[in-house]
Amino acid sequence: MDALIYTAMSGAERALRGQQVHANNLANADTNGFRANMEQSAAQTVNGYGYADRHLAQLQANSVSTKPGVMKSTGRELDVAVAGAGFLTVQSAGGEAYTRAGGMALDENGTLRINGNVVLGEGGPISLPEYSRIDIGNDGTISIQAPGTTTMQTIDKLRLVKAEASELTKNEQGLLVARDGNPLATDPTVLVRPGHLEGSNVSAVEEMVAVMSLNRTFEIQMKLFSSSDSMVQAGNRLLGGS
Known part of the structure; x- marks a missing residue:
């Protein structure tokens, strides 16, 4: 069960950090010559015995868009x-x-x-x-x-x-x-x-769509976390005979 918790919490953190990347892009939409940061993620294994089935989402925000601005x-x-x-x-x-x-x-x-x-x-x-x-x-x-x-x-x-x-x-x-x-x-x-x-190459529309998508992702991860908590409590009741 804790493997699901790892997945949910890692995904939620990635969504929050991704929102920061897009918020920074939006803040520089009027900055001359600004190049938009690109938000990407990759799976990262959790080191240690017994953690082979646990993975974290590692945010990678060091890529930039080189498309021209106006x-x-x-x-x-x-x-x-x-x-x-x-x-x-x-x-x-x-x-x-x-x-x-x-x-x-x-x-x-x-x-x-x-x-x-x-x-x-x-x-x-x-x-x-x-x-x-x-x-x-x-x-x-x-x-x-x-x-x-x-x-x-x-x-x-x-x-x-x-x-x-x-x-x-x-x-x-x-x-x-x-x-x-x-x-x-x-x-x-x-x-x-x-x-x-x-001008900046930031598209305000694209950034807002990305932020809304990340909001939905965060909500889904929170629902998964809540579901895993409910399943843990149900398992504890079964083990306790109640």
Whole structure:
């Protein structure tokens, strides 16, 4: 009987944790460049003698969806959106990371940052000298026009990379990183659209449907737990002769 209890309680816990994943996705439905977390589970055996018929549901929420979000025109010169597959590269606290959020800003030292993280170019962190005009090409090339000049000077090129969804996971900051811990190679086929930002790829309808489905799953697991408790009590009465 306790095998049924293991199954019911493990399934209920998985449903509750799955709701947290989808709630986080919904909370970031308006976050530019956000990639939805995917909620998956796998069976896990219980170690120890006599527990071979007991299994737990282990939640695996370290997968991400890489489907594109809606692209919006901003006209801002430091905004870029990745066109098609690919990612921008930033330097996070844990090392090199990747993002689709392209809202760049200059700090007091002229360093390009995205949400506080330094933007990386093919030559390293990108720092811009004083300029009167800036242009970002579709291939990620950053050019500026210095004050008092009439020509454009190339400063660096955004380090653009490409990877399959199975090769990526999220770090503690919510940025994408390679599962194997190695930096991704620069991919010259990745293009950007200057003056645009990509929205979140979260579908509010899909997330709400998933939450409702998990609610039903939780209710079923609770009914199984209640049934197992009733059967245990009935068995105890039979053994007690009452």
